[in-house]
Amino acid sequence: MTTPSSATAAHGGASAAADATDRPAVPESTAPATAVVPETVAPAAAPDAVALTPPDLAERAAALDAADPLAHYRDRFAPSPGLVAYLDGNSLGRPLRATRDRLAGFVDDVWASRLIRAWDEGWMDAPTELGDAIGRVTLGAAAGQTVVADSTTVMLYKLARAAVGARPGRDEIVADTENFPTDRFVLEGIAAERGMTIRWIRPDPALGVTADDVAGVVSERTALVLLSHVAFRSAFIADMPAITRVVHDAGGLVLWDLCHSVGAVPVELDACGVDLAVGCTYKFLGGGPGAPAFGYVARELQAGLRQPVQGWMGAADPFAMGPAYEPAPGIRRFISGTPPVVGMLALRDMLALLEETGMPAVRAKSVALTRFVIEAADQHLSPHGVRVASPRDAAVRGSHVTLEHPRFREVTALLWRWGVVPDFRPPAGMRIGLSPLSTSFTEVARGLALVAEALRDPGAAPRQ
Numbered sequence: 399m400t401t402p403s404s405a406t407a408a409h410g411g412a413s414a415a416a417d418a419t420d421r422p423a424v425p426e427s428t429a430p431a432t433a434v435v436p437e438t439v440a441p442a443a444a445p446d447a448v449a450l451t452p453p454d455l456a457e458r459a460a461a462l463d464a465a466d467p468l469a470h471y472r473d474r475f476a477p478s479p480g481l482v483a484y485l486d487g488n489s490l491g492r493p494l495r496a497t498r499d500r501l502a503g504f505v506d507d508v509w510a511s512r513l514i515r516a517w518d519e520g521w522m523d524a525p526t527e528l529g530d531a532i533g534r535v536t537l538g539a540a541a542g543q544t545v546v547a548d549s550t551t552v553m554l555y556k557l558a559r560a561a562v563g564a565r566p567g568r569d570e571i572v573a574d575t576e577n578f579p580t581d582r583f584v585l586e587g588i589a590a591e592r593g594m595t596i597r598w599i600r601p602d603p604a605l606g607v608t609a610d611d612v613a614g615v616v617s618e619r620t621a622l623v624l625l626s627h628v629a630f631r632s633a634f635i636a637d638m639p640a641i642t643r644v645v646h647d648a649g650g651l652v653l654w655d656l657c658h659s660v661g662a663v664p665v666e667l668d669a670c671g672v673d674l675a676v677g678c679t680y681k682f683l684g685g686g687p688g689a690p691a692f693g694y695v696a697r698e699l700q701a702g703l704r705q706p707v708q709g710w711m712g713a714a715d716p717f718a719m720g721p722a723y724e725p726a727p728g729i730r731r732f733i734s735g736t737p738p739v740v741g742m743l744a745l746r747d748m749l750a751l752l753e754e755t756g757m758p759a760v761r762a763k764s765v766a767l768t769r770f771v772i773e774a775a776d777q778h779l780s781p782h783g784v785r786v787a788s789p790r791d792a793a794v795r796g797s798h799v800t801l802e803h804p805r806f807r808e809v810t811a812l813l814w815r816w817g818v819v820p821d822f823r824p825p826a827g828m829r830i831g832l833s834p835l836s837t838s839f840t841e842v843a844r845g846l847a848l849v850a851e852a853l854r855d856p857g858a859a860p861r862q
């Protein structure tokens with residue numbers, strides 16, 4: 399039986415203290431509020447975040463907000479009652495007001511009015527149309543190489559399995575021990591299925607995988623290297639161009655997990671010569687809980703890859719209903735079943751917003767926010783024993799900052815009840831996720847002030 403603490407640890411939520419029942423597995427994207435705060439834990443009367451914010455921090459935050467060219471975009475997001483600071487947009491993005499209207503209108507205006515005809519009027523092409531938009535706005539990917547489908551986990555499996563199938567005679571996969579669990583688990587499944595060996599890189603947990611690390615393990619036996627571009631714990635940004643080159647020099651294929659990059663850290667997949675990539679749309683792309691993943695397959699590889707979940711929607715003519723599977727030409731062959739139309743609705747609004755602002759401006763604000771968190775932590779949280787566990791060099795830091803303290807599991811649970819929402823990652827990490835378009839410096843300052851207060855609060859003492 400799963401114990402409450404092991405369940406919450408596995409789901410990556412905030413609180414083993416706020417335990418109650420065994421719960422079904424909930425992905426990182428949706429884990430926080432619903433998965434780990436039991437219904438019986440009422441919101442606690444939050445301390446006065448404004449009064450508790452140190453004046454120097456409040457002043458600096460106000461000045462940064464006043465100078466922020468993206469500040470007004472915060473008004474585009476739907477309000478969240480009782481929220482003091484949302485510091486988990488790297489897990490589940492906040493909804494846009496435009497999305498509320500789009501979702502509300504969908505039933506009558508589209509589904510009920512067009513019914514099955516809507517498949518021909520846009521739904522069928524949505525996976526590639528939205529894939530192209532993700533590619534154009536956030537990935538540096540030309541059209542025809544990105545598709546929206548499945549969950550990240552399933553898309554990872556499909557692309558990784560297709561990649562090893564395209565390198566017959568090579569029997570090793572390279573991965574790292576700090577990668578997100580699903581990435582490691584999917585590869586272990588493929589290795590077992592194909593009789594392959596995984597060569598594990600063990601990077602410094604506070605940093606991530608370097609090109610030298612990869613060069614040290616790839617060989618003529620390497621079929622595939624799978625890495626995260628932005629590490630989910632430390633936020634370290636891996637050197638995509640250099641690592642991709644190292645893998646290609648060894649004759650292997652590289653698959654990048656972009657879950658913590660897409661929509662916050664610009665990438666240039668085409669320019670880097672990347673083979674394959676996957677990512678989720680519910681973090682910085684605002685697709686909402688359970689929104690589908692995207693997969694990128696470089697155009698020149700598409701014809702030679704055979705994906706393992708060959709369903710009718712990836713067939714050359716889905717409605718031929720013929721006896722044999724013939725894959726569609728191009729990126730459509732990586733689709734398996736019916737496109738998740740409802741799950742793709744919200745994505746359109748966030749992509750439109752990101753296109754309006756442009757990724758360079760989003761990245762600039764992300765860097766400013768993470769820098770602000772590190773400075774504030776050094777000044778106001780280190781006296782409480784908190785240490786920064788993310789890179790201090792902004793060039794290799796994604797859009798979250800991980801802070802460490804032995805009491806952060808309990809502290810995070812208390813913060814949620816106060817309306818401050820970071821997340822907890824075992825053993826002692828609190829991730830401060832900074833979604834550039836929905837987060838203000840003042841909000842962050844108040845959130846961090848309550849982190850300090852929670853560390854002073856005996857209610858957040860560890861349980862014996």
Ligand SMILES: Cc1ncc(COP(=O)(O)O)c(C=O)c1O
Pocket residue numbers: 425426427549550551552578580581626630655657658678691
């Ligand atoms: C880096 C990374 N990879 C993969 C996943 C899993 O994605 P999914 O639950 O959509 O399959 C996540 C989820 O948060 C993630 O952060």
